[in-house]
Amino acid sequence: MSLTAITPEGTYEVRLIEPMPFNYSVAVRHRVPGSEVAAVARELMDKDAVEHAAQWADFGYVASAYQVKVSDVTGQWAVPVPFQL
Template sequence: MPLSAITPEGTYDIRLDEPAPFNYVVETKRNVSGSQVMEVARELMEKDAVAHAANWSDIEPAYVPSAYQVKVFDVSGEWPVRVPFQL
C-alpha cells in the first residue's frame, strides 16, 4: 500500500525498527494524526535512529541510521495497514 493511503484525518502509530536482521522496535509514536505522519517519521529517523545507532555502532557495524526503517500502522480501522518506508 502506498504512502498516499495515509489520510490527513486518519490516526496512525509510527514505529522505528532497527536495521535488518535485528528488526527490534526502537520507538513507537502512537495516535499520530495523518497530517503529522511525515514530520514524526522524519524526527524518528533524524533523532531517534541517529541516537540509537550511536549507542550500538561500535558493537555492530549494521547500526547505521539510514538502515533503520519507519513503519506506519493504521489504528482507526478494523485491521492495521502497514506502510513501510524510509526517509
C-alpha cells in the first residue's frame, strides 16, 4: 500500500525526527486527521524542533535540520506518506 497524497478523511501519525545521523523521534502526534496534518507538522517544526535544538545546541543541532515524517495509520500498519512543508 502506498499513498501519493494526504487525504482529509485519512488518519495519520506525524513524527518530528532528529537530524541525521541520529533519526530518533523527538515528538509524535497520533491519530491526526488528514485535514490537520500540515498544521501539526508546522507546529512540530516551529515549536518542538526549536526547543529540542536549543537543548542540544552545544552539539550542533539546528531546528531547520529536523524532519517531519507522516504515516498513514488507517490500515493495520503505518505506511510512510510523502510530505513536505
